Amino acid sequence: MTKLNSKTPHGPLAEKWTNYKAHQNLVNPSNKRKIDIIVVGTGLAGGAAAASFGELGFNVKNFCIQDSPRRAHSIAAQGGINAAKNYPGDGDSVYRLFYDTIKGGDYRAREANVFRLAEVSNNIIDQCVAQGVPFAREYSGYLDNRSFGGAQVSRTFYARGQTGQQLLLGAYGALSKEINKGTVKMYNRKEMLDLVVVDGKARGIITRDLISGKIERHSAHAVVIATGGYGNVFYLSTMAMSSNGGAAISSWKRGAFFGNPAFVQIHPTCIPVHGDFQSKLTLMSESLRNDGRIWVPRKKEDAEAIRAGKLNPNSLKEEDRDYYLERRYPAFGNLVPRDVASRAAKERCDAGFGVGTGLAVYLDFAASIKRLGVEVIKARYGNLFQMYEKIVDTNPYETPMMIYPAIHYAMGGLWVDYELQTTIPGLFAGGEANFSDHGANRLGASALMQGLSDGYFVLPYTVQNYLAAEIGTGPIPINTAAFDEAENKVKERINRLLNIKGTKSPDYFHKKLGHVMWDNVGMGRTKEGLEIALKEIPVLRDEFFKNLRVTGTPDEFNPELEKALRIADFFDMGELMAYDALHRKESCGGHFREEYQTPEGEALRDDDDFMYVAAWEFIGDGVKPELHKEELKYEAIEVKARNYK
Amino acid sequence: MDLTLKIWRQENAQAKGEFKNYQVKGVSKDSSFLEMLDVLNESLVDKIESPVCFDHDCREGICGMCSLYINGRPHGPDDAITTCQLHMRKFKNGETITVEPWRAKPFPVIKDLVVDRSALDEIIQSGGYTSASTGGVPDANAILISKYDSDLAMDAASCIGCGACVAACKNASAMLFVSAKVSQFALLPQGQVEKERRVQKMVAKMDELGFGNCTNTYACEMECPKEISVSNIARMNREFLGAKLFSRETV
Numbered sequence: 040m041t042k043l044n045s046k047t048p049h050g051p052l053a054e055k056w057t058n059y060k061a062h063q064n065l066v067n068p069s070n071k072r073k074i075d076i077i078v079v080g081t082g083l084a085g086g087a088a089a090a091s092f093g094e095l096g097f098n099v100k101n102f103c104i105q106d107s108p109r110r111a112h113s114i115a116a117q118g119g120i121n122a123a124k125n126y127p128g129d130g131d132s133v134y135r136l137f138y139d140t141i142k143g144g145d146y147r148a149r150e151a152n153v154f155r156l157a158e159v160s161n162n163i164i165d166q167c168v169a170q171g172v173p174f175a176r177e178y179s180g181y182l183d184n185r186s187f188g189g190a191q192v193s194r195t196f197y198a199r200g201q202t203g204q205q206l207l208l209g210a211y212g213a214l215s216k217e218i219n220k221g222t223v224k225m226y227n228r229k230e231m232l233d234l235v236v237v238d239g240k241a242r243g244i245i246t247r248d249l250i251s252g253k254i255e256r257h258s259a260h261a262v263v264i265a266t267g268g269y270g271n272v273f274y275l276s277t278m279a280m281s282s283n284g285g286a287a288i289s290s291w292k293r294g295a296f297f298g299n300p301a302f303v304q305i306h307p308t309c310i311p312v313h314g315d316f317q318s319k320l321t322l323m324s325e326s327l328r329n330d331g332r333i334w335v336p337r338k339k340e341d342a343e344a345i346r347a348g349k350l351n352p353n354s355l356k357e358e359d360r361d362y363y364l365e366r367r368y369p370a371f372g373n374l375v376p377r378d379v380a381s382r383a384a385k386e387r388c389d390a391g392f393g394v395g396t397g398l399a400v401y402l403d404f405a406a407s408i409k410r411l412g413v414e415v416i417k418a419r420y421g422n423l424f425q426m427y428e429k430i431v432d433t434n435p436y437e438t439p440m441m442i443y444p445a446i447h448y449a450m451g452g453l454w455v456d457y458e459l460q461t462t463i464p465g466l467f468a469g470g471e472a473n474f475s476d477h478g479a480n481r482l483g484a485s486a487l488m489q490g491l492s493d494g495y496f497v498l499p500y501t502v503q504n505y506l507a508a509e510i511g512t513g514p515i516p517i518n519t520a521a522f523d524e525a526e527n528k529v530k531e532r533i534n535r536l537l538n539i540k541g542t543k544s545p546d547y548f549h550k551k552l553g554h555v556m557w558d559n560v561g562m563g564r565t566k567e568g569l570e571i572a573l574k575e576i577p578v579l580r581d582e583f584f585k586n587l588r589v590t591g592t593p594d595e596f597n598p599e600l601e602k603a604l605r606i607a608d609f610f611d612m613g614e615l616m617a618y619d620a621l622h623r624k625e626s627c628g629g630h631f632r633e634e635y636q637t638p639e640g641e642a643l644r645d646d647d648d649f650m651y652v653a654a655w656e657f658i659g660d661g662v663k664p665e666l667h668k669e670e671l672k673y674e675a676i677e678v679k680a681r682n683y684k
Numbered sequence: 685m686d687l688t689l690k691i692w693r694q695e696n697a698q699a700k701g702e703f704k705n706y707q708v709k710g711v712s713k714d715s716s717f718l719e720m721l722d723v724l725n726e727s728l729v730d731k732i733e734s735p736v737c738f739d740h741d742c743r744e745g746i747c748g749m750c751s752l753y754i755n756g757r758p759h760g761p762d763d764a765i766t767t768c769q770l771h772m773r774k775f776k777n778g779e780t781i782t783v784e785p786w787r788a789k790p791f792p793v794i795k796d797l798v799v800d801r802s803a804l805d806e807i808i809q810s811g812g813y814t815s816a817s818t819g820g821v822p823d824a825n826a827i828l829i830s831k832y833d834s835d836l837a838m839d840a841a842s843c844i845g846c847g848a849c850v851a852a853c854k855n856a857s858a859m860l861f862v863s864a865k866v867s868q869f870a871l872l873p874q875g876q877v878e879k880e881r882r883v884q885k886m887v888a889k890m891d892e893l894g895f896g897n898c899t900n901t902y903a904c905e906m907e908c909p910k911e912i913s914v915s916n917i918a919r920m921n922r923e924f925l926g927a928k929l930f931s932r933e934t935v
């Protein structure tokens with residue numbers, strides 16, 4: 040337990056980052072050219088970091104799975120990005136954004152990191168505007184803001200329902216500029232399959248070229264993992280199909296600790312599951328909760344009649360509707376944080392009040408349409424309504440939308456210190472891939488902020504601080520034993536999968552794993568359920584390695600092989616999550632243990648025993664990982680029970 | 685629903701491709717087109733045949749990864765959506781559906797329905813950005829932008845880089861794609877400093893990569909999933925002409 044050092048700088052909270060930058064080590068321009076940095080991922084975190092390293096003059100090698108860096112999953116973020124600009128003058132400040140983020144995360148994040156995040160949030164908006172990101176504006180020409188869950192101020196900047204797209208295209212522009220200059224070399228359609236560690240330092244990666252199947256070696260003086268979240272361990276999630284946990288799991292197996300793996304976010308407003316052919320769940324942006332009211336029928340008979348198609352929800356009288364969020368949380372109403380909203384929906388559906396298949400609640404715009412008119416609603420949410428109608432085939436302007444919670448985001452990730460460095464020297468992690476600043480629950484519009492903060496404003500400083508000691512190292516050779524070993528291991532993994540020659544496809548196993556995870560490691564967790572998961576996952580993994588069928592060869596474009604490799608890692612990921620969830624005998628944020636709740640059904644934290652980051656060390660395949668603890672200390676904030684009532 | 689699929693199969697870039705017929709049965713009308721292909725692929729894996737390769741990722745119409753030429757139209761028979769948002773309720777039971785890759789010289793086939801669209805990245809790399817380095821930029825509200833211009837810039841910036849416009853065009857022109865980027869920056873104060881360089885660089889790159897000329901058939905606009913308007917092409921032509929005539933530097 041002595042192994043974890045967060046390296047939080049001394050001094051008052053508000054001065055830590057300024058002091059750090061004032062005293063950090065730098066690399067002079069002529070030395071930067073001699074230093075290589077690998078950045079894995081081109082999302083907001085990876086793209087922004089690679090571009091910024093390039094601007095500084097380092098040699099950057101940037102990798103992604105898709106055919107272009109512009110398609111990283113950040114592109115799909117809809118609602119917005121937070122910043123403490125206080126343009127609306129409604130009482131926001133760096134401190135308030137910091138405070139809301141810590142509280143929203145249920146006091147399970149590191150104070151100094153979160154303060155820095157709030158501090159640089161304003162620079163992000165300036166940077167993006169300079170890049171030509173067309174944020175929404177008022178008629179006056181000033182930037183517009185909207186409000187998001189978990190906050191009482193309007194601090195969210197947005198670009199229609201496509202904020203992630205516009206921010207990513209901004210970073211992609213910066214990256215393209217550096218590719219053109221030659222400082223960044225872009226490697227598309229290449230998947231990192233292992234990390235190479237030489238003499239205890241991260242020195243490179245092994246990739247598979249997804250077109251030719253070729254296994255390749257790449258070396259550098261430092262490696263940044265910015266590969267996004269692992270939500271797809273649940274099979275159905277709002278993540279893109281290729282989102283995976285592979286790079287993080289490979290790093291974990293090479294010695295990087297994994298922080299709070301059990302903390303995943305379940306987003307309350309997604310289109311409900313409707314068939315087993317379904318490949319993903321679609322998010323309906325949280326911004327909809329600004330104008331939509333969430334309800335279920337007050338009487339069970341009505342819910343049954345609606346499910347049977349005998350009753351139209353529009354004909355239900357006001358007094359027969361239960362606006363359960365407004366009822367339970369009058370102060371925040373429909374804008375309570377995501378974990379609270381998700382659990383409340385599950386509670387109503389489990390109690391028999393659900394609509395649709397029984398696992399859905401209404402998100403109703405009738406009142407807002409009456410108040411503001413159809414045109415205003417259309418201008419605010421037109422593209423989301425259209426998306427809903429294309430998928431569900433009903434018109435949300437006329438019939439209330441149906442929504443249900445779905446897996447959406449991973450707060451857990453590689454454990455990093457204040458410098459975003461993992462427990463392997465020279466290995467850094469940014470964006471959703473690190474265990475992050477969101478504690479046990481992330482507030483809406485804060486992931487984009489964190490990804491860009493890490494990429495533009497933190498990693499360029501902290502990685503440089505590390506590299507200052509590497510100026511004499513010289514190029515890292517790839518013909519060494521460490522690279523041989525890593526490459527051979529990757530090849531063995533691939534051959535093993537191809538040689539099983541069983542009867543079931545990768546998707547078959549992924550779906551099964553997803554069920555085990557959703558039932559036992561999902562929204563409501565219990566000791567029994569988690570123990571079931573820890574029994575069932577190894578059984579399923581065994582069956583996978585006995586009965587998997589991967590068609591085709593390793594030396595070609597082979598999506599079945601890609602899936603199989605990722606699913607093999609998801610078994611490890613799922614197990615790790617279950618271990619963590621089982622050990623954390625409290626409820627906090629997205630982690631809800633049914634044994635630990637108040638009489639009113641609210642999460643019951645145990646600050647005496649669990650106010651720490653759980654960092655798990657890989658010991659060996661099939662062996663329970665070892666727990667390390669980073670105690671959390673709150674100096675600037677008084678720790679309280681979270682209350683949105 | 686039961687369907688016959690006539691799908692383009694091609695081993696790799698060098699191989700000669702051909703159409704193959706497949707039957708799929710019991711497809712839900714609520715499934716998406718790609719989910720229908722998933723069902724087909726599961727059945728092919730069951731028979732130890734090689735599944736049909738196609739590009740996809742977000743499956744919600746925003747990443748621009750999916751493609752497919754379905755019954756002669758990029759992104760299929762519905763308007764203003766991508767292939768991943770196309771639902772089977774748009775087809776009839778018993779129908780034969782033809783599925784091909786994007787066909788355009790600058791987009792060589794990689795395998796089956798997967799093509800190489802890196803030419804679009806190359807065009808952006810030639811100048812489709814503002815050169816603002818990280819840090820040292822003015823406050824976001826320092827320069828006011830009229831909502832009207834900002835909204836127009838946002839319309840143009842919605843392009844997802846899917847390449848349907850190129851696939852739809854008989855000349856394989858990338859004008860709609862390029863003009864969307866040029867317009868976004870031409871409409872914003874932040875894009876002004878480099879606007880002459882930008883448009884000339886991007887047009888030169890587009891020509892160099894073998895994209896064809898625009899002959900104003902507007903097929904691109906009709907098939908664009910994000911309804912990018914051809915008025916952007918007109919704006920780009922004005923920008924280009926202006927740059928050629930009045931630019932003080934030669935690019």
Ligand SMILES: Cc1cc2nc3c(=O)[nH]c(=O)nc-3n(C[C@H](O)[C@H](O)[C@H](O)COP(=O)(O)OP(=O)(O)OC[C@H]3O[C@@H](n4cnc5c(N)ncnc54)[C@H](O)[C@@H]3O)c2cc1C
Pocket residue numbers: 079080081082083084085086102103104105108110111112113114115116117118119120202203229230231232265266267268277278279282283285286322447448469470471472483484485486487488490
């Ligand atoms: C539908 C949706 C809506 C959202 N809306 C919002 C919102 O409104 N506001 C908000 O703040 N947040 C939102 N989020 C969350 C936010 O979008 C993500 O957390 C964030 O964008 C993650 O960025 P990233 O850079 O960490 O990773 P990503 O954008 O996921 O990028 C990962 C990158 O890593 C690459 N990669 C992965 N594995 C490998 C590998 N093994 N080898 C090589 N490359 C690899 C990928 O190709 C990709 O380039 C939303 C998320 C979803 C799913």
Ligand code: SF4
Pocket residue numbers: 842843844845846847848849850860861864907908909910911912
């Ligand atoms: S202009 Fe339209 S069709 Fe062309 S790449 Fe952009 S989104 Fe696709």
Ligand code: FES
Pocket residue numbers: 739740741742743744745746747748749750766767768769
């Ligand atoms: S898969 Fe992303 S746009 Fe279709």
